[in-house]
Amino acid sequence: MITGKTNVVGVIGDPVEHSLSPIMHNAAFNHLNLDYVYVAFHVKRGMAKRATEAMKTFNIRGLNVTIPHKVDILDYIDKVDETAKLIGAVNTLKLEDGKIWGFNTDGLGCVRALEEVTTLEGKNIIILGAGGASRAIAFQLVSSNIGGLHILNRTPENAKRTAEDIKNKLGTRVFAGGLEYLKEKIKDADILINTTPVGMYPDADARPLATADILHENLIVKDLVYNPPKTRLLREAEKAGARTISGIKMLVYQGAESFKIWTGKEAPTGIMEKAILKVIG
Numbered sequence: 001m002i003t004g005k006t007n008v009v010g011v012i013g014d015p016v017e018h019s020l021s022p023i024m025h026n027a028a029f030n031h032l033n034l035d036y037v038y039v040a041f042h043v044k045r046g047m048a049k050r051a052t053e054a055m056k057t058f059n060i061r062g063l064n065v066t067i068p069h070k071v072d073i074l075d076y077i078d079k080v081d082e083t084a085k086l087i088g089a090v091n092t093l094k095l096e097d098g099k100i101w102g103f104n105t106d107g108l109g110c111v112r113a114l115e116e117v118t119t120l121e122g123k124n125i126i127i128l129g130a131g132g133a134s135r136a137i138a139f140q141l142v143s144s145n146i147g148g149l150h151i152l153n154r155t156p157e158n159a160k161r162t163a164e165d166i167k168n169k170l171g172t173r174v175f176a177g178g179l180e181y182l183k184e185k186i187k188d189a190d191i192l193i194n195t196t197p198v199g200m201y202p203d204a205d206a207r208p209l210a211t212a213d214i215l216h217e218n219l220i221v222k223d224l225v226y227n228p229p230k231t232r233l234l235r236e237a238e239k240a241g242a243r244t245i246s247g248i249k250m251l252v253y254q255g256a257e258s259f260k261i262w263t264g265k266e267a268p269t270g271i272m273e274k275a276i277l278k279v280i281g
C-alpha cells in the first residue's frame with residue numbers, strides 16, 4: 001500500500017512510456033515487501049537540470065536515467081562514481097543527505113549476465129555497435145581481465161572514439177573497426193555481444209550479421225535486444241551450437257544493481273525476469 005512514508009523512485013527519459021523498469025522494480029519491491037514505488041517520468045530533452053532539482057524538491061530517492069539524458073545530466077549532479085566517470089554517462093541516481101550521486105550499472109549488468117555462464121578471464125570478445133551501451137560494456141570488460149576486445153561498428157569512427165578513450169583512460173589497447181572485420185575476428189572469438197538495435201521488434205527479421213554461417217559452437221552470443229526475447233541472432237547462434245544469453249538478462253541485472261544502490265538489498269532477479277516475460281514473453 002502506498003502511504004505517506006512510501007519511498008518514490010523511478011526513471012526519467014523521452015520516450016519513457018514503454019519502459020519495462022516500473023514493472024520489474026515494482027515486482028521486486030512487492031516481493032520483498034519494501035515500502036517503495038517506481039514511477040516513469042516523461043522528461044524532455046534539455047530538462048535534465050530541472051529533473052535533478054525536482055528530485056531534490058520532491059525527495060525522490062532514486063532515478064534511472066535513460067535516453068536522452070544519460071550524458072547531459074552529469075553536469076547537474078553532485079558526485080559521480082568512478083565507473084560512471086570513466087564511461088562519461090550515468091543510468092542511476094541516488095539522493096542521499098540532499099546530494100545526488102550518479103552511477104552507471106549498464107556495464108556491470110552485462111558482465112554479470114556473462115559471468116553467469118562463463119569466466120571472462122582471457123576471453124576474446126567482440127562488441128557490435130558503438131553507442132552508449134557499447135561504451136559502458138567496453139569499459140567494464142576492459143576492467144575484467146579479459147584476453148582481447150574488438151569493437152566493430154557500422155560507422156568505424158564511433159568505435160575508434162571509444163577505443164581511443166579506453167586507451168587514454170585505462171591504458172588498454174582495444175581493436176576498433178568496421179563490420180567488414182567481423183568475418184575474420186569472429187573465428188577466434190569466445191563471446192559476441194550485439195549492442196545495436198538490429199533485430200528489435202517490429203523489425204525482428206533483421207540480424208546484425210550479414211550472414212549467419214560465421215557463427216560457431218565455441219561462441220557465447222549475447223544480444224542486448226530484449227523484445228523479442230529470442231532474436232533472430234540468438235536463434236541462429238543456437239542453431240550453430242553456440243550458447244546464447246537473452247537481452248532480458250542484462251535489463252534485469254543492470255536494474256538489480258540500481259535496486260541495490262537504492263535499497264542496499266540484493267534484488268530478486270528471478271521475480272524481475274518473470275515480471276518482464278509476462279509482458280513481452
Ligand code: ATR
Nearest residue numbers: 129130131132133134153154155158195196197198
Ligand atoms: P545505445 O546508446 O542504446 O547503445 P545508440 O547510441 O543509438 O544506442 O547506438 C546504437 C549503435 O548501433 C550505434 O553504434 C549504431 O551505429 P552508428 O554508430 O553507425 O550509428 C548501431 N546501429 C544502429 N542501427 C544500425 C543498423 N541498422 N546496422 C548496424 N548498426 C546499427
